[in-house]
Amino acid sequence: MAQLIDGKAFAASLRNDIAEEVAKLHQQGITPGLAVILVGEDPASQVYVRNKGKQTIEVGMSSFVHKLPESTSQTDLLALINKLNNDNSVQGILVQIPLPDHIDADTVINAIDPRKDVDGFHPVNVGRFSTGGNGTIPCTPLGCLMLLKDQLGDLSGARALVLGRSNIVGKPMSTLLLNENCTVTTAHSRTKDLQEECRRADILIVAVGRPEMVKGSWIKPGATVIDVGINRIEQDSGKARLVGDVQFSSAAEVAGAITPVPGGVGPMTIACLLLNTLTAALRQNDLPIPTWIPTQN
Numbered sequence: 079m080a081q082l083i084d085g086k087a088f089a090a091s092l093r094n095d096i097a098e099e100v101a102k103l104h105q106q107g108i109t110p111g112l113a114v115i116l117v118g119e120d121p122a123s124q125v126y127v128r129n130k131g132k133q134t135i136e137v138g139m140s141s142f143v144h145k146l147p148e149s150t151s152q153t154d155l156l157a158l159i160n161k162l163n164n165d166n167s168v169q170g171i172l173v174q175i176p177l178p179d180h181i182d183a184d185t186v187i188n189a190i191d192p193r194k195d196v197d198g199f200h201p202v203n204v205g206r207f208s209t210g211g212n213g214t215i216p217c218t219p220l221g222c223l224m225l226l227k228d229q230l231g232d233l234s235g236a237r238a239l240v241l242g243r244s245n246i247v248g249k250p251m252s253t254l255l256l257n258e259n260c261t262v263t264t265a266h267s268r269t270k271d272l273q274e275e276c277r278r279a280d281i282l283i284v285a286v287g288r289p290e291m292v293k294g295s296w297i298k299p300g301a302t303v304i305d306v307g308i309n310r311i312e313q314d315s316g317k318a319r320l321v322g323d324v325q326f327s328s329a330a331e332v333a334g335a336i337t338p339v340p341g342g343v344g345p346m347t348i349a350c351l352l353l354n355t356l357t358a359a360l361r362q363n364d365l366p367i368p369t370w371i372p373t374q375n
């Protein structure tokens with residue numbers, strides 16, 4: 079049986095480390111602030127935004143949650159972002175994705191001051207990050223990398239396969255693994271012989287949004303499997319159950335180590351958001367970044 083990678087516990091310990099750094103900032107009269115904007119009433123987004131606000135306060139930062147109605151115009155949303163860009167009590171700004179259809183996500187992301195872009199979605203950060211500079215590392219891939227390094231140590235030379243090519247997870251994940259000297263394949267729905275590609279991987283990251291798509295038979299014995307998927311499945315009882323993009327029961331029989339869903343990557347996403355907010359606050363105050371925080375240089 080595979081070893082279980084406990085993202086929930088790792089995230090809790092990461093939040094403790096963040097809280098210690100925030101306490102040091104308090105002594106210098108600095109309280110990092112994170113503004114989270116939610117447009118509309120998507121039930122899952124409401125849960126994530128509530129947890130973000132709660133955990134922001136728990137580590138000693140200020141939380142500013144802006145809940146806007148579904149009908150909010152793009153102009154009004156841009157005006158709020160502009161206000162937060164110029165607000166000195168705010169070091170991090172995040173707009174919860176997905177946005178309603180009448181709002182263009184790219185326009186909104188481009189409006190965030192790149193220094194305050196704690197999601198790492200702004201093109202300036204994407205560019206800096208891809209070229210090895212100090213761009214914000216997107217939260218979910220950063221969380222996956224921290225779990226991998228904790229599990230495996232040095233990743234140099236490992237064969238990594240990232241299944242999924244989204245801007246939020248797949249693409250930045252491939253970049254991060256390349257920077258760790260892995261041999262990286264980015265696979266997707268058009269990849270030929272997908273199962274065989276997966277079976278060659280020492281590290282398998284799955285972020286496709288398809289419930290239990292990857293089976294145990296796709297996995298190299300002993301591989302490390304990181305499941306980014308969070309899918310709600312209706313059960314016969316009428317209750318919903320959360321499953322990943324990997325079929326956990328069969329995968330756990332073959333893999334060397336695997337993240338569960340829930341309790342794997344998800345909690346790391348929010349912990350890394352707090353980490354990125356801390357890093358943004360340090361940079362905006364021209365303070366050094368502690369060596370334990372993973373940055374690109």
Ligand SMILES: Nc1nc2c(c(=O)[nH]1)N[C@@H](CN(C=O)c1ccc(C(=O)N[C@@H](CCC(=O)O)C(=O)O)cc1)CN2
Pocket residue numbers: 122125126172173174175176197217218308320339340341342343344345346347348
């Ligand atoms: N602006 C952003 N939007 C979105 C991001 C993001 O990083 N930035 N990622 C996802 C949603 N997300 C954070 O926003 C997120 C998803 C899941 C979890 C989590 O803790 N999941 C739990 C299960 C919780 C549940 O019951 O649903 C787990 O996996 O254990 C945290 C954050 C899309 N949007």
Ligand SMILES: [Mg+2]
Pocket residue numbers: 242243244248266285286
């Ligand atoms: Mg994809």
